[in-house]
Amino acid sequence: xxxxxxxxxxxxxxxxxxxxxxxxxxxxxxxxxxxxxxxxxxxxxxxxxxxxxxxxxxxxxxxxxxxxxxxxxxxxxxxxxxxxxxxxxxxxxxxxxxxxxxxxxxxxxxxxxxxxxxxxxxxxxxxxxxxxxxxxxxxxxxxxxxxxxxxxxxxxxxxxxxxxxxxxxxxxxxxxxxxxxxxxxxxxxxxxxxxxxxxxxxxxxxxxxxxxxxxxxx
Amino acid sequence: xxxxxxxxxxxxxxxxxxxxxxxxxxxxxxxxxxxxxxxxxxxxxxxxxxxxxxxxxxxxxxxxxxxxxxxxxxxxxxxxxxxxxxxxxxxxxxxxxxxxxxxxxxxxxxxxxxxxxxxxxxxxxxxxxxxxxxxxxxxxxxxxxxxxxxxxxxxxxxxxxxxxxxxxxxxxxxxxxxxxxxxxxxxxxxxxxxxxxxxxxxxxxxxxxxxxxxx
Numbered sequence: 001x002x003x004x005x006x007x008x009x010x011x012x013x014x015x016x017x018x019x020x021x022x023x024x025x026x027x028x029x030x031x032x033x034x035x036x037x038x039x040x041x042x043x044x045x046x047x048x049x050x051x052x053x054x055x056x057x058x059x060x061x062x063x064x065x066x067x068x069x070x071x072x073x074x075x076x077x078x079x080x081x082x083x084x085x086x087x088x089x090x091x092x093x094x095x096x097x098x099x100x101x102x103x104x105x106x107x108x109x110x111x112x113x114x115x116x117x118x119x120x121x122x123x124x125x126x127x128x129x130x131x132x133x134x135x136x137x138x139x140x141x142x143x144x145x146x147x148x149x150x151x152x153x154x155x156x157x158x159x160x161x162x163x164x165x166x167x168x169x170x171x172x173x174x175x176x177x178x179x180x181x182x183x184x185x186x187x188x189x190x191x192x193x194x195x196x197x198x199x200x201x202x203x204x205x206x207x208x209x210x211x212x213x214x215x216x217x218x
Numbered sequence: 219x220x221x222x223x224x225x226x227x228x229x230x231x232x233x234x235x236x237x238x239x240x241x242x243x244x245x246x247x248x249x250x251x252x253x254x255x256x257x258x259x260x261x262x263x264x265x266x267x268x269x270x271x272x273x274x275x276x277x278x279x280x281x282x283x284x285x286x287x288x289x290x291x292x293x294x295x296x297x298x299x300x301x302x303x304x305x306x307x308x309x310x311x312x313x314x315x316x317x318x319x320x321x322x323x324x325x326x327x328x329x330x331x332x333x334x335x336x337x338x339x340x341x342x343x344x345x346x347x348x349x350x351x352x353x354x355x356x357x358x359x360x361x362x363x364x365x366x367x368x369x370x371x372x373x374x375x376x377x378x379x380x381x382x383x384x385x386x387x388x389x390x391x392x393x394x395x396x397x398x399x400x401x402x403x404x405x406x407x408x409x410x411x412x413x414x415x416x417x418x419x420x421x422x423x424x425x426x427x428x429x430x431x432x433x
Binding site for chain 2: 006007008009010011012014015016017018019020023025026027028029030032033034035036037039040041044049053056065069071074077078081086087091092095096097099100101102104107108109110112113114116118119120121122149150151153154165166168169171185187189192195196201203204205206207208209210211
C-alpha cells in the first residue's frame with residue numbers, strides 16, 4: 001500500500017542515527033538464511049522485486065516498525081510464498097512440509113549462485129520521453145492504494161528534471177503482477193524549501209527518481 | 219539508542235533471537251523439502267556477500283577515479299560502463315550512477331521507502347542505513363544526520379540528497395584528500411571509507427590513515 005509507515009521521508013521522532021563500529025555483515029545466523037532464502041526464492045521469477053517490496057509495505061504498520069530489517073524480509077517472504085500457493089498456511093503452522101511442492105519453471109542452482117548476475121530494469125521505450133533535462137515539472141498528488149515509488153513528501157511539488165535515466169520497468173504495475181509497463185525515468189530535483197517550507201535551509205536540495213506517470217508539466 | 223527507537227538491535231537478542239531462529243529454520247526446511255531451493259545454493263549466496271562483495275570494491279573504483287582523470291570522466295558519464303570496462307574490477311549491475319563531491323556540493327544517498335543501496339560496489343548496507351532514523355531524517359535534516367556521523371561541512375557547502383526511489387543506484391565520489399600527490403591507487407583506496415561513498419563520511423586524511431596504521 002502506498003501511505004504506510006515504510007514511506008518515512010520527513011517523519012520525526014525516530015531519534016538519532018547510530019552507526020555501529022566494525023559492523024558485521026550479519027548480526028545473527030538466521031539473518032543469513034533469510035537473505036539467502038529471499039535471493040533463492042526471488043530466482044524462481046514468481047514475483048518481481050516490487051512485488052517483494054509491496055509484501056513488506058503491506059505488513060501491519062506496528063509489525064513493520066517493530067521488526068528489524070531481516071525480520072521484515074522474513075515476514076514478507078512468508079506471506080509471499082503462501083499468497084503464491086507455494087506453501088500452505090497449515091504448513092507454516094506445522095513448521096514443516098505436509099505436501100510435495102508444485103513444479104517451478106526456475107530454481108537457483110549452485111552454479112547460478114556462483115555466477116554474478118544482475119537484473120536489468122531498462123526496457124525498450126514505447127514512445128518518446130515527454131520531458132528533458134531542465135524542464136520544470138510538478139509531481140502528481142496521488143495516493144494509490146497499491147505500491148508506488150513516489151514518496152509522500154515529494155507529491156504535488158515543483159521540481160526540475162535533471163537527467164533522463166532511460167525507460168524502466170514501472171514498479172506500480174510490476175508490483176501488481178501487471179507486467180513491466182515500461183515508463184521513462186527521470187531524476188527530479190527539488191529545493192528543500194519547496195518540500196519543507198520557507199523555514200528550510202536554502203543550501204539543501206533533494207532529488208527523487210521519478211517515473212513519467214508521476215509527473216505533470218509545470 | 220533511544221528507548222523509543224524500534225530499530226534497535228537489542229530486541230534481536232534473547233526471545234526474538236530464538237523465535238526467529240526457529241521460524242526461519244522451519245521456513246527453510248519447508249522450502250527445501252518442497253524442492254523450491256537448493257541448500258548448497260543458499261550457502262553460496264551467503265558466502266558471496268560475506269566474503270566477496272564489500273566496500274573494498276567501491277574504494278578501488280574511487281581510487282582509480284582520483285588517479286586517472288579520464289576514468290573519472292567516464293565514471294561520471296556512465297558508472298556501470300566505466301566500472302565494467304576495467305577487467306580487474308568486480309562487475310556491477312546496470313544503472314549505477316556516480317555523483318561527485320566538489321567544494322561547492324556534498325552528496326548524500328538515502329532510500330526513504332526501503333533500503334536501496336549499491337550492493338555490487340559497497341556490499342550489503344549497514345544497519346544504520348536501513349534504520350528509521352536515517353530513512354526519515356536525511357531528506358528533511360541532512361545536517362543533523364551528518365552531525366550524528368561527526369561530519370561538519372565547511373560553511374557555504376550545498377547539500378544534495380539522492381533518494382533512491384527507482385532501480386538506479388548512487389555512488390558518491392568523495393573529494394581526493396590533500397597531501398596525497400603521487401600516491402598509488404592502492405594507497406589511495408586505503409583512504410576511501412564506506413561512509414564516504416554514501417556521503418555520511420569523508421575520506422580519511424593521510425594523517426588519520428597513518429595513525430590507524432601505527433595502531
